[in-house]
Amino acid sequence: MPKGSFLSKALAATFIVLTISVIGGIITMIILYKTEISGMNPTARPTLPPTTTAPPPVMRLPPNLVPEQVNVTSPNQTMLFTGNSTVEFRCVERTSTIYLNSKDLKVSNPLVKNTKTNEKIPHSSMISHDDESNFLEIPLNEHLEAGKNYSLFLDFEGEISVNLEGLYLSSYVEGGPAYEGDRNAERFLVATNLQPTDARRVFPCFDEPQLKAEFDVTIIHRRGTDALGNAKVEGNNTNDEWEMTRFKLTPRMSTYLFAFTVSEFEEFTVSKPTPENVDIYARPDAVKAKSTEYAASITGNILMFYEDLFDMTYSRTLGKLDQIALPDLYPAAMENWGLVTYQEGGLPFFFPLDNVEPSFNVKDMYAMNDLHIAFQEDALASSHPLSPPQEDVQTTSQITEMFDSITYSKGATILRMLSDIVGEKVFNKASVFFLFVCFFALSLLLILPCLQAGEGQFNDIAMKMEPWTKQIGYPVITINTTIGEVYQKHFLFNSSSESRFVLWWYIPIRVMPDTSTDPVWLLSNERVRNEKFLSEPGKWILANVNCTGYYRVNYNPENWEHLLTQLEVKPSPIPLMNRAQLIDDAFNLARAKLVDVTLALNTTRFLHSETEYLPWESAVRNLEYFFLMFDRSEVYGPMQAYLQEQVKGLYDFFSNYTDHSQVPKDHSSQYSQIIAIEVACSNGLKKCVTMASSMFSLWMNGTNIINPNLRSVIYCQAVAAGGKEEWEFAWERFQTTNDTSEKEQLRKALSCTKTTWLLGRYLDYTLNPEKIRLMDVASTIIYIAKNEAAQAQVWNFIRAHWDYISLGDGAMVIQAVTDRFSTKFELEELERFAKDYDLRSATRAVEQAIEQTQVNIQWVRENKDNVLEWFEKNI
Known part of the structure; x- marks a missing residue:
């Protein structure tokens, strides 16, 4: 999922839902490559093939087989999906073994045929490799010959995930489908998230990006719900309860780009000028609140910019573009072809904005x-x-x-x-x-x-x-x-x-x-x-x-x-x-x-008269390292006093806006205003703390006058300056608001409290998906870790609950939690953590944390006295 070309903007474009009884109806899908739809009778649940922990020849698929045709059928189930698949492939190098990828699937009944002669190829028992290769090995009793085409039929069974990987379940509270008779209950939907290696959780496949194929997809789902896929809809068949949506053939693409969702969405058509077949899907409440209007107004211009830049017509290449935001999604966005998914609160608008929104000045x-x-x-x-x-x-x-x-x-x-x-x-x-x-x-x-x-x-x-x-x-x-x-x-x-x-x-x-x-x-x-x-x-x-x-x-x-x-x-x-x-x-x-x-500290002396965002952002980000190293030492006081003096000019420059909860028109100036409030309040500038606390108090008494651009920073500073009453008010608002942007701002603000028992409570909340969504666990812990009052708590917490935390972005959590490590004791604890825990995809992050901690220890030892002296002289 490329990040360099997109920036999130607060616009809630969220899913409509299914009740839990609907889930069974949306798991039926047929994925084909230039083949006819096979019968949809449910198959008996197969048994798991024997496993082995012996290493395969390599951890990547051998290059001797190339997929050409894929046919996957999955009949109606509830939280389980069962089905069968037929993969047609070409043999490019003589072999007597077929390797596929399969993870957390029970696979059985293999049938290998020569597609030209229909001759069956005898085989031995399948072997499922119980290691990170996720290989499903099918030993053959005779060779497959180079240049010939073959097919492989398999039955499979899997479970819908709740961990936001593969085919997964998501939920939220909103008005439900009319046939349920319940307009205010928890709703459910399913979606796919297959990057980088999770297509193998949905069906056995050649799950490597260079092994591309075309997909012909059919999804069976409950009437009244909508299915979206990579391609345009070709047709629908309906009976009393179920609807079968068949999509047109996709271009050749990698398995990780395959995607579908089923929900009860309202379609919001993108404003003209725009190419055809570009739509946004959102919750009815989001459409009513006009939360999708900005995305709808700018998507056409962005797409036309790229079409002009690359001299390519999008609709002729991929056919259509659906944009949809999910209540639960691990990446910020995923570039599935024809069906781009986003976390709630964000749709793309970065790279071409210098052309379609030049006032934003985002390029630099x-x-x-x-x-x-x-x-x-x-x-x-x-x-x-x-x-x-x-x-x-x-x-x-x-x-x-x-x-x-x-x-x-x-x-x-x-x-x-x-x-x-x-x-x-x-x-x-x-x-x-x-x-x-x-x-x-x-x-x-x-x-x-x-x-x-x-x-x-x-x-x-x-x-x-x-x-x-x-x-x-x-x-x-x-x-x-x-x-x-x-x-x-x-x-x-x-x-x-x-x-x-x-x-x-x-x-x-x-x-x-x-x-x-x-x-x-x-x-x-x-x-x-x-x-x-x-x-x-x-x-x-x-x-x-x-x-x-x-x-x-x-x-x-x-x-x-x-x-x-x-x-x-x-x-x-x-x-x-x-x-x-x-x-x-x-x-x-x-x-x-x-x-x-x-010399480095001297580069900040000119900031007392600087009002541009980029120099201030650079100074604040680099001084953050000083705060991380010294916020538990005697350097902290003089450092805060110096920054109070330096930021006064910037804070006063925007005070006419800030005191009236207004923002300047220029986009970069808006960022400068936010950084002025953040630096002034966090370093104890009294008039800033008073302003933030007063505005938050007005909100607690019924009137929120805080400009939406300023809410994140003011919420945080008010909660930091307050106590239990402010924190619980913010938590209650977090639980009840349906505004995705507001919810995110409050989730971050809750981590700003200086009260340790409230920080401990908030950490415990991350273990409960009903309080903090699984996709938000890592970022919530990271927010808390940035609070110097929570340093020891967070480190103890992630060690106690690593199995759960590592289901998400454990690498980012490790980096954030260890940023302050600068003592020999902390280094020894980190090295023990690396030795005693299953680090999974956080292995490199821990190695880097150990290296960075070693750097920090030496740097503090060599620089603390000079830094303290410089700040004391420059107050």
């Missing part, structure tokens, strides 16, 4: 966000390449671990750098070439050879980009402006890891005040000199202009001093993105001990 904002997210994880020796060797990604846990900030944020950043190198026009042309010629490739990184094929002048670009995609990490370049010298080095927080790597990159460097349109290339790991890095006396040089490159920049002390002087005297000559990046680079260079920590 989220480019910086991706850059900084990737920088943090990629500065650890335990990081991984964008394109790791296949032998490093074998098991389902290893595959799941790849869905991290390196893949998403670093991937987006590298593509942005590539676009800057070749130019946006050429990059877009190569993207079109990729879509048409390399359409069935597995990774957008394959745009590199497509770029070479499409643009001859960039024949060396794949070679230059290869280190960025196949090596871990990124470089820091150091420029000495007195002699015009530059060199590169692998940037790592932990310098003791350097001997493990000898890495270097081809680095494009854009420099101010140079006016050339072409970057300067650093093509080796040697020290080189170039007059473009030589400054005039008293002048500064700025590298990585507008932060288009994926690298950090260090300078000689004189150039740093000139840049800091410029920031304090008149910051505007330095581009906005670079004002933010100077802060980020300095703080992280200090963490890596490449500059003194006082």
